[in-house]
Each structure stands twice: as structure tokens, then as C-alpha cells.
Amino acid sequence: xxxxxxxxxxxxxxxxxxxxxxxxxxxxxSLLGDLYDETSNPEGAILMSVxxxxxxxxxxxxxxxxxxxxxxxxxxxxxxxxxxxxxxxLAEFMTRDVLKLGDKQTVKPEQLVVSAGxxxxxxxxxxxxxxxxxxILIPTPYYPAFEQDFGFLGGxxxxxxxxxxxxxxxxxxDLNRAYNLAIERKQPPxxxxxxxxxxxxxxxxxxxxxxxxxxxxxxxxxxxxxDEIYALSVFNPAVDGAFHSIAALLDNDLGEYVHILWxxxxxxxxxxxxxxxxxxxxxALVRAIGANNTAHQVSxxxxxxxxxxxxxxxxxxxxxxxxxxxxxxxxxxxxxxxxALGLTYVPAGAGIFLFVNLQPLMREVSYEAExxxxxxxxEKIKWSLTPGEPCKHTTPGYFRxxxxxxxxxxxxxxxxRLKSFKDSLN
Amino acid sequence: xxxxxxxxxxxxxxxxxxxxxxxxxxxxxSLLGDLYDETSNPEGAILMSVxxxxxxxxxxxxxxxxxxxxxxxxxxxxxxxxxxxxxxxLAEFMTRDVLKLGDKQTVKPEQLVVSAGxxxxxxxxxxxxxxxxxxILIPTPYYPAFEQDFGFLGGxxxxxxxxxxxxxxxxxxDLNRAYNLAIERKQPPxxxxxxxxxxxxxxxxxxxxxxxxxxxxxxxxxxxxxDEIYALSVFNPAVDGAFHSIAALLDNDLGEYVHILWxxxxxxxxxxxxxxxxxxxxxALVRAIGANNTAHQVSxxxxxxxxxxxxxxxxxxxxxxxxxxxxxxxxxxxxxxxxALGLTYVPAGAGIFLFVNLQPLMREVSYEAExxxxxxxxEKIKWSLTPGEPCKHTTPGYFRxxxxxxxxxxxxxxxxRLKSFKDSLN
Numbered sequence: 001x002x003x004x005x006x007x008x009x010x011x012x013x014x015x016x017x018x019x020x021x022x023x024x025x026x027x028x029x030s031l032l033g034d035l036y037d038e039t040s041n042p043e044g045a046i047l048m049s050v051x052x053x054x055x056x057x058x059x060x061x062x063x064x065x066x067x068x069x070x071x072x073x074x075x076x077x078x079x080x081x082x083x084x085x086x087x088x089x090l091a092e093f094m095t096r097d098v099l100k101l102g103d104k105q106t107v108k109p110e111q112l113v114v115s116a117g118x119x120x121x122x123x124x125x126x127x128x129x130x131x132x133x134x135x136i137l138i139p140t141p142y143y144p145a146f147e148q149d150f151g152f153l154g155g156x157x158x159x160x161x162x163x164x165x166x167x168x169x170x171x172x173x174d175l176n177r178a179y180n181l182a183i184e185r186k187q188p189p190x191x192x193x194x195x196x197x198x199x200x201x202x203x204x205x206x207x208x209x210x211x212x213x214x215x216x217x218x219x220x221x222x223x224x225x226x227d228e229i230y231a232l233s234v235f236n237p238a239v240d241g242a243f244h245s246i247a248a249l250l251d252n253d254l255g256e257y258v259h260i261l262w263x264x265x266x267x268x269x270x271x272x273x274x275x276x277x278x279x280x281x282x283x284a285l286v287r288a289i290g291a292n293n294t295a296h297q298v299s300x301x302x303x304x305x306x307x308x309x310x311x312x313x314x315x316x317x318x319x320x321x322x323x324x325x326x327x328x329x330x331x332x333x334x335x336x337x338x339x340a341l342g343l344t345y346v347p348a349g350a351g352i353f354l355f356v357n358l359q360p361l362m363r364e365v366s367y368e369a370e371x372x373x374x375x376x377x378x379e380k381i382k383w384s385l386t387p388g389e390p391c392k393h394t395t396p397g398y399f400r401x402x403x404x405x406x407x408x409x410x411x412x413x414x415x416x417r418l419k420s421f422k423d424s425l426n
Numbered sequence: 427x428x429x430x431x432x433x434x435x436x437x438x439x440x441x442x443x444x445x446x447x448x449x450x451x452x453x454x455x456s457l458l459g460d461l462y463d464e465t466s467n468p469e470g471a472i473l474m475s476v477x478x479x480x481x482x483x484x485x486x487x488x489x490x491x492x493x494x495x496x497x498x499x500x501x502x503x504x505x506x507x508x509x510x511x512x513x514x515x516l517a518e519f520m521t522r523d524v525l526k527l528g529d530k531q532t533v534k535p536e537q538l539v540v541s542a543g544x545x546x547x548x549x550x551x552x553x554x555x556x557x558x559x560x561x562i563l564i565p566t567p568y569y570p571a572f573e574q575d576f577g578f579l580g581g582x583x584x585x586x587x588x589x590x591x592x593x594x595x596x597x598x599x600d601l602n603r604a605y606n607l608a609i610e611r612k613q614p615p616x617x618x619x620x621x622x623x624x625x626x627x628x629x630x631x632x633x634x635x636x637x638x639x640x641x642x643x644x645x646x647x648x649x650x651x652x653d654e655i656y657a658l659s660v661f662n663p664a665v666d667g668a669f670h671s672i673a674a675l676l677d678n679d680l681g682e683y684v685h686i687l688w689x690x691x692x693x694x695x696x697x698x699x700x701x702x703x704x705x706x707x708x709x710a711l712v713r714a715i716g717a718n719n720t721a722h723q724v725s726x727x728x729x730x731x732x733x734x735x736x737x738x739x740x741x742x743x744x745x746x747x748x749x750x751x752x753x754x755x756x757x758x759x760x761x762x763x764x765x766a767l768g769l770t771y772v773p774a775g776a777g778i779f780l781f782v783n784l785q786p787l788m789r790e791v792s793y794e795a796e797x798x799x800x801x802x803x804x805e806k807i808k809w810s811l812t813p814g815e816p817c818k819h820t821t822p823g824y825f826r827x828x829x830x831x832x833x834x835x836x837x838x839x840x841x842x843r844l845k846s847f848k849d850s851l852n
Contacts, residue, residue: 008649008682009710013554016717017710050503057498064727070490072483076698077476116542116700116723123721127579128439153553153718223434256434272502272726274542284435284443291442292579295549295722297542300698301490302725 015152024049024386027378038409045382046406046414051199053269053352053404055326059319060269067305074300081290082114086303090277093310098231098262099245105252107279113289118229118263118276119149120296126154128288129223135159135187137178139170141391143199157187162394168201170209175216191223197230197243200391200400201355202348204240210249217257224258230351232267235324235331239349254281264306273302327352327404330411334403337415341422352404359397361422370396381417441578450475450812453804464835471808472832472840477625479695479778479830481752485745486695493731500726507716508540512729516703519736524657524688525671531678533705539715544655544689544702545575546722552580554714555649561585561613563604565596567817569625583613588820594627596635601642617649623656623669626817626826627781628774630666633675643683650684656777658693661750661757665775680707690732699728753778753830756837760829763841767848778830785823787848796822807843
């Protein structure tokens with residue numbers, strides 16, 4: 001019966017049908033009904049496995065309530081690449097606040113495509129830039145969903161760029177090794193994908209590394225996709241220096257091969273509202289995605305909401321500052337807790353996650369022991385994390401901790417539980 | 427330069443890069459800045475080339491203003507197949523009002539996937555049910571965008587089911603001819619797609635034809651996709667009889683091969699808010715689309731708005747009745763105008779369009795003359811229509827008239843202009 005059903009579908013459906021009930025995503029969903037709350041459910045689950053920032057929800061919600069009234073135009077078809085009233089506002093906001101291009105350079109509205117989240121755009125890039133069987137090079141560890149975004153529908157292979165230095169810096173040697181691996185596997189490399197700030201490391205790439213990467217991509221005539229969705233979540237530039245968009249480093253001269261992603265999901269804590277944008281100077285790509293985007297359009301009403309919010313410069317300055325102060329507060333509570341337990345981590349100055357070394361809690365250094373620890377933390381102290389294995393981290397025992405999914409009290413409670421877990425091992 | 431740029435994209439991008447400035451869609455967009463208004467712009471363009479119903483915008487907008495406040499949950503990720511609060515309400519509304527299943531049968535929430543409009547779902551069906559190079563059989567004339575929805579990304583060939591009778595009825599002979607054509611072309615037929623009520627004809631399929639079609643599909647083990655997006659736009663059942671959903675005719679026993687589409691775009695005049703749903707009993711298909719749907723999700727806030735509206739049964743009854751009364755009014759103004767000019771059309775009792783024979787205004791019966799007339803109507807009387815050629819109608823000279831894009835006064839004005847156009851030919 002089952003096989004007949006699956007046979008009635010296409011081979012293109014196969015990757016979508018594989019599922020793993022023990023994945024961090026499935027565990028996250030299974031725990032949603034028993035969430036920790038300081039007063040009403042102090043024994044509840046503390047979820048830190050999904051990269052969402054809920055710390056400024058109160059501020060964002062209050063601002064969203066002040067939305068404009070619905071109009072007839074919102075009910076009708078419009079430009080499939082984005083609402084003509086939204087795109088100029090988004091272009092100005094990206095120029096000034098996200099990419100920080102300075103006064104001379106600007107993002108033009110016609111170089112943007114607005115889509116139902118950046119996932120919708122990554123899917124489109126996977127089909128429109130690559131032939132099935134091509135590959136994309138990605139520094140490890142990486143955001144695990146990139147595998148679905150590029151592999152499932154586009155059939156694009158992910159080739160790891162494994163760092164050989166403890167700082168996870170991008171080096172020419174590591175890039176060349178990944179490139180040669182792709183050639184060797186007969187999976188033509190067509191692009192490099194980076195997340196900057198980095199997910200899951202919370203690191204910021206230096207201008208030198210980014211310019212080296214652009215030169216390398218241009219030399220090899222391959223695309224560079226820079227996912228800058230955490231551009232405004234920089235709470236401590238002292239760690240890695242300030243964030244520099246690739247657009248700013250290139251004086252906004254992107255050329256045909258550099259493409260940038262940003263959206264409201266992370267920096268504006270609104271992943272559930274589904275708004276992402278691609279910024280590219282490749283007119284053919286923008287046109288192709290514009291046509292394909294009909295299937296990924298954002299409700300006009302939601303675009304109007306963000307038109308209203310993004311053009312309120314005073315509010316946006318306040319929100320960005322307050323958001324980073326709140327991220328910083330949770331970060332400090334988390335790292336102080338880990339320090340007290342003698343656990344190490346990759347210091348982060350950006351993003352909403354910390355990459356933590358939990359090897360001391362494992363019976364051995366292996367992916368099997370990492371999986372055991374992941375499930376034990378869920379079972380014994382109801383604390384869920386993202387393991388390093390799906391991020392393709394080369395050393396077992398590291399976990400991504402998404403500490404902005406909970407209140408400061410939740411972070412403190414998680415550290416208390418982790419101490420009891422650690423104590424129980426002795 | 428141009429070819430280098432295109433070479434940097436994938437061959438999968440090619441269909442998206444073809445464009446035709448003289449297409450009815452491009453003409454529609456070019457005229458949006460000069461719209462007819464009875465008082466402020468009486469010489470403006472009257473657009474009747476795009477299937478949108480704006481007649482009840484006033485009622486819908488008033489209801490949308492009463493939306494619920496934004497909540498933290500709206501800002502966060504949720505079930506990618508649709509909001510857990512929306513799907514049960516949608517399932518109940520579809521059971522009772524759209525599919526009219528009676529008291530015994532129900533649509534289950536887990537058999538629905540909510541996506542950014544039905545276009546998002548047609549795209550997904552094109553990739554998940556078909557291999558590249560397979561074919562889908564479609565009765566002509568058809569909604570032209572089906573070519574993009576199935577062909578561009580999915581690489582699915584459209585094989586016409588050309589009717590051989592004046593009533594455009596579905597017959598076994600026509601189905602078999604299309605099937606054999608697909609086999610002959612080595613484009614394996616995997617599905618039949620119908621729009622019921624029919625677009626562009628505004629006809630309703632009879633229960634006998636639908637049951638014949640289901641039997642035929644089951645016998646050939648191919649899918650049946652029933653696009654029922656105009657299910658609630660039935661303003662005169664006296665023309666073709668009442669609308670019957672395939673789900674109701676099958677006593678809701680859809681099996682693995684029958685899939686139904688509905689959304690808010692047409693019946694609730696909200697194409698700009700982007701909400702469509704797939705209803706299927708094929709658990710593997712629902713699961714595959716559920717996973718793929720991450721890239722096509724609808725903003726939670728919009729799903730909440732429709733949760734609120736669809737569960738208000740009193741309002742929905744009123745809206746549906748009023749909408750059909752207003753469609754009927756515009757239909758009568760249009761057909762009376764055409765009658766007075768001696769022009770014929772396919773009588774319609776549903777949908778928001780009329781298929782009109784404008785051969786008497788052409789110098790000869792050819793697609794070239796049809797294209798000339800299309801452009802002449804735009805140029806000389808600023809009246810835009812959808813020609814029959816992109817709908818693959820086998821006889822040149824027919825046009826789809828979308829008469830719900832304008833007010834009653836707009837219909838009257840269009841008929842006045844058409845008379846002057848006709849008179850100028852003599």
C-alpha cells in the first residue's frame with residue numbers, strides 16, 4: 001500500500017518524505033505543549049534548538065497594532081516581486097541600516113525581490129542558479145536547513161568547506177580543498193554560500209576574509225550568496241569587530257555574481273510573518289526569480305505593515321538598540337552559567353546562538369555519544385539544543401544554543417538544570 | 427554581455443526569462459496608471475483581462491478591520507502546512523460551504539496544506555507528482571497561467587483536451603485522444619487538471635461528466651487535480667445546474683489520486699492576501715508538500731484574519747449571497763450590451779468571466795486577426811481582454827471578459843465604447 005502511494009508521486013518528492021523523529025526539529029515540535037514558564041510551568045521544557053528571537057516581541061507587537069487600514073489594493077494582485085509601496089522603503093532601509101552603504105551608494109528597488117521568507121528565495125536560487133547535480137560550497141558548521149533549501153528541490157549537493165583553524169576563519173586553502181572535492185566528485189561547483197554573521201557560530205567575518213572570498217569567487221566565476229539575515233543582531237562588536245556587509249565592502253559594486261539575502265525573520269523577530277528579500281545586480285536573475293516568485297508571494301497586508309514600520313527611523317533605531325541589549329543580557333547569563341560549570345564555547349558577538357562544547361558531559365567523543373547526550377538533555381532536564389552533527393561540525397560534542405527563544409529567567413533555569421545534570425554524572 | 431549573464435544562471439531559469447510585452451498580462455500592467463473611474467477619469471482604461479473580483483471589496487475590507495490583535499505566536503515559526511488554529515476552521519468551512527459534503531463526511535485538518543495562494547500549490551504539484559518531461563492533460567480553452575504553473579519549474583508538458591462539441595462537454599473520446607497524443611509524444615500522462623467552475627468559460631461540469639472523468643482517471647491510474655477556486659462564485663445555477671465538488675460526488679472518498687484546490691483569492695476577492703489550500707487523502711503527497719511548503723508559507727497574521735472571518739458563519743452566508751448578486755448584476759449588464767450589438771458568447775452561470783465571440787469585429791478568422799483586434803481594442807477604446815489564443819482555444823476570435831474587475835458603471839461604459847468601435851468598422 002505504502003509503496004503504491006509513493007510510486008504515485010514523483011522521484012522529486014523522495015527527499016521530502018524522509019523524516020527523523022529524533023531530529024532536533026521534531027523534538028522541538030514535540031515539546032511545544034509543555035513550555036517552561038517562570039510562574040505557571042517552572043518544570044516545563046526549555047527550548048533552545050530553533051533560531052528565533054522572541055526577546056523584543058512586546059515592542060514589535062505594540063508597533064504592529066498601529067497598522068494602516070486595509071485597502072482594496074491590498075486585496076488584489078500586484079507586482080510579484082514585491083509591493084511597489086514596500087520595495088522603495090525596504091531599499092532605503094537596507095541601504096542605510098542593514099548594509100550600511102553610506103551616503104553615495106543605494107540599493108535600487110528594482111534590484112530587490114520580496115518573497116515569503118528567505119527560505120523561499122534559497123529554494124528559488126537552488127533551482128535557478130544550478131543544474132540538478134551541481135554543488136554549492138558551504139563553510140562548516142552550517143545552519144542545517146540549508147540542506148533542504150538547496151538539496152531537496154534543486155538537487156544541489158552541499159560540499160563542506162571545513163575550517164582547519166581554531167578560529168573558524170575562511171582560508172584560501174580550505175576553499176580550494178572544497179572546490180577540488182566538488183570537481184573530483186563531478187559535482188560542478190557553482191556558488192559559495194556564507195551566513196554572515198555566522199550561524200551557528202555567532203561570529204562575524206572580517207573584511208579581509210570577505211574580500212578574499214569575493215576575489216576567489218570572481219576568479220573561479222562562481223556565485224557568492226551572502227546570507228546577512230542576522231546583520232542587525234550585533235550585540236558585541238568587541239568580539240570579532242563590526243559587521244561589514246559584502247555590499248559595503250564592494251562599494252555596492254556587486255557585479256553579476258554576488259547576491260545578498262536579508263529579511264524580517266531574525267533581526268525583527270518575525271519569522272512567522274514570512275518576509276525575506278534578495279538583493280542582486282544580476283538583472284537576469286532578478287527577472288527569473290521575479291517570475292518564479294508568483295508561487296512565493298507575501299500578503300500585501302504584511303508588506304504594508306513593514307512599509308509602515310521600516311520607514312519609522314526613530315522606532316527602528318530604538319528597536320535595534322533595545323534588541324541587542326536584550327540579546328547581550330541573555331548571552332551574559334548563558335556564558336556566566338557555562339563558565340561556572342567549566343564548559344567552553346566559541347565566543348560570539350552577533351547572532352542569537354552560541355556554539356558550546358559539551359564533550360565533558362559525554363562518555364566519549366563521538367557522534368553517537370553526541371546523539372545520546374542530546375536525547376538525555378531532553379529527557380532528564382527538558383532542555384533542547386541543536387547538535388553539531390546536523391550542522392556538519394567535524395568534531396563531535398558541540399551544540400548550538402539558541403538562547404533568545406526564552407526569557408532571561410529561562411536561561412538561568414537552563415543553567416541550573418545543566419548543573420544538576422552535570423552533577424548527576426559524577 | 428547578455429549571454430554571459432544568462433549563462434551564469436541555470437537552464438531551469440530559461441522559461442522564466444522569456445517575456446512578451448504584447449501579452450494580455452503585460453498590457454494589463456501597463457494600463458494600471460490610467461484606470462477608468464466614472465467621475466475622476468471617465469476616459470481611463472477599462473481592464474477586463476485579469477480574473478479578480480473586486481465587487482465586494484467594501485464588505486470584505488470592513489470585516490478585515492475587525493481583526494484580532496497580533497500575538498507573540500503570530501511572530502514565530504509554526505506548522506509549515508498551516509496554522510493549527512486556522513486549519514480546523516478552514517476544514518469545517520470547506521466541508522460545509524465549499525465542497526458541501528453534507529453532515530456525514532468531513533475534511534480533516536491533516537488532509538489540508540495551506541500555501542501562499544493556489545499558485546504555490548500548483549507549482550509544488552508540478553514538481554512532486556511529475557518527473558520532468560511528463561505531461562498533464564487539460565481541457566481547452568484553459569487559464570493561461572497553468573502553463574507557467576506546471577511547465578516552467580516542473581518541466582511538465584501541457585496536453586490539450588480539445589472538446590469536439592459546441593457545449594465544451596468532457597467526453598471519453600476527447601480524453602482518450604489527449605491521452606494517446608501524450609503517449610505518442612513520449613510525454614507520460616500523469617494527471618488531468620480541470621477547473622470547475624470552468625475558467626475561462628464560466629461553466630459548471632455536470633455530475634455525469636465528473637464521475638466519468640474520475641472513473642477514467644482511476645482506470646488509467648493517473649491523478650485528477652480539481653481546481654475548485656470558483657466554487658462559491660455560482661450566481662445562476664439555472665445555466666448549467668448546481669456546482670458539485672468532486673469530493674461531494676465521491677461521498678468524500680477521494681482515494682490517493684484525487685486532489686482538490688480552493689483558496690480565498692477568487693470567492694473572497696482576496697488574491698493579494700495569498701491564501702490557498704490543497705485537500706488530498708494521499709498522505710504521502712500531503713507530507714511531501716508539507717515539507718516543501720516551507721518556502722511558500724502564508725504569514726500567520728493573515729491566517730488568523732481568515733480564521734476569524736471563515737468561522738463567522740452568518741457573515742460568510744451574507745458575503746457569498748451578496749457577492750453572487752453583484753456578479754449577476756454585472757453579468758446582466760455585460761450580456762445585455764453584447765446582445766444589443768449582436769455578439770454571441772458562451773452562457774455562464776458561475777465564475778467571474780464570459781467567453782465572447784468577437785469574430786464579427788475581425789477582418790478574418792485567424793489568430794493573427796485576433797491579436798490585431800486585441801491590440802486595437804486597447805489602443806482605440808482602452809478596453810483590455812484576455813485573447814483566446816493563450817487559452818489555447820481552437821477557434822480564433824474568442825476573448826475572456828473578466829467583468830468583475832470593474833464597477834457596474836465600468837461594464838456599461840465598456841459596452842458603450844465597444845459599440846463605437848463596432849460602428850467605426852462599418
